[in-house]
């Protein structure tokens with residue numbers, strides 16, 4: 491057999507293998523990786539956002555997964571000035587504060603899957619999430635975390651979520667992006683939702 495034919499055969503068999511793998515993908519996807527198929531229930535997108543980055547991602551997710559969306563709000567709004575809010579948030583964390591929240595989640599029991607989105611504040615979730623998650627038992631729901639940040643990614647947020655929601659199933663591969671990229675993250679969000687089986 492000439493070298494040319496050999497390498498062509500090699501290419502054919504590679505293509506064949508690739509085709510076989512691709513043809514199996516929907517099967518694997520449908521059986522093992524579809525969160526939606528596993529939970530089958532209603533979805534809630536729950537988020538906090540101070541300057542709008544996390545809200546952008548929450549809206550992108552909500553557009554694709556449907557269900558309901560709730561913004562976590564405090565009774566006393568955070569100052570708009572960046573340096574001031576940084577100080578306030580630091581003090582809250584040092585005091586292990588539970589800022590009062592005005593958010594009520596109607597009919598929490600109806601949701602099987604809760605996307606939880608937060609801006610990384612001093613390495614973890616903003617303290618209002620601690621208030622909310624201590625008041626609202628997530629039980630055995632599936633929690634899908636997402637975050638915006640300026641370099642720290644999820645920080646200690648996932649570990650804190652585990653402590654706050656000890657019985658919940660917390661997805662390991664949540665979505666993260668830098669805050670300033672949030673407005674152009676739609677493609678990445680869609681790719682991620684597809685990977686985790688949450689695209690409608």
Ligand SMILES: Cc1cc2nc3c(=O)[nH]c(=O)nc-3n(C[C@H](O)[C@H](O)[C@H](O)COP(=O)(O)O)c2cc1C
Nearest residue numbers: 539540541542543544609612613638640641642669
């Ligand atoms: C109070 C405060 C603390 C922050 N701490 C961190 C941090 O520890 N690590 C990090 O990467 N980004 C930190 N950031 C940047 C934010 O996570 C980032 O800008 C995020 O996209 C803001 O989201 P938002 O627009 O939804 O509020 C902090 C921002 C603020 C206001």
